[in-house]
Amino acid sequence: MSYDTVAESYADLLQDALATAPYERGVLALFADLVRAGGAGPVADIGCGPGRITAHLHSLGVDAFGIDLSPAMIDRARRDHPGLRFAMGSMTDLSLADSSAAGVLAWFSLIHVPDDEVPAVLGQFHRVLRPSGVLLLGFHVGNGRRLKTEGYGGHPMKVCVHRRPPERVSAWLRDAGFAVEAQVLHQRDESTQGAFLFARRQP
Known part of the structure; x- marks a missing residue:
């Protein structure tokens, strides 16, 4: 696995x-505020x-835990943050109630999720969220995908990176049973724009 x-x-x-x-940091602080306002x-x-x-979410008073597909990432997370919970898992089949x-x-x-699999992933997010629970998505803005062959530290990788317009992601969210509440656009550098979408699971 490339991220290993x-x-x-x-x-x-x-x-x-x-x-x-x-x-x-501001986007994450707002997310934490919304979670606490909803009853934590x-x-x-x-x-x-x-x-x-x-x-970082934990430092904001949120009972956060992490899930990742990469065993090496989970190992590092557990070493760096021994007081927090981390588990291996796939967003396409979350082992959460x-x-x-x-x-x-x-x-x-x-x-890194292909377009045709995104609706199923959002369906998993909807399933595990309680009614009116808060979802925050961060992603690259644009169209198309590229194959990333060199990663952090110059190591070889082979992962697809998808860029998407916020309007498309918002439509997927609504189809999955979410109400989109806010959109934030962020120019991360000269060539990269990011988007953050806040949504709630509808009852």
Whole structure:
């Protein structure tokens, strides 16, 4: 698995990235506020990688836990954040009980899922969220996909990265039973625009 190969470099390079990302911190703070306002409860960070976002949510008072498909990423997350919960799992078949989560976060992890599989993934998010639970998606804006062959630290990788217009993702969310409440666009650098969509599971 490509992310097993780059897990250590990825974690080292990005572990302090939020310190210089005020807009991303703001989006995560709003997500945490919405979860608490809804009565709190467990929050699933799907595609958590080495756990840096999971840990940040925990620092905001959220009962966050992480799930990732990469064993090496989960190993690093457990080493870096021993007080938090991390487990291996796939977003296409989450081993979580129905209506068990107060919130679900997919922080630039849906970007590796092909278009034809996204509705099923959003269906999983809908299933595990309790009614009115909060979903936050972060993803790259654009059209099309590219094959990423070199990763963090110069290691070889082979993963597809999908860019999508927010309108398409919003339509998928509505079809999956979510109410889209807010959209934030963020120019991450000169060539990369990110989007954040806040949605709730409809009862």
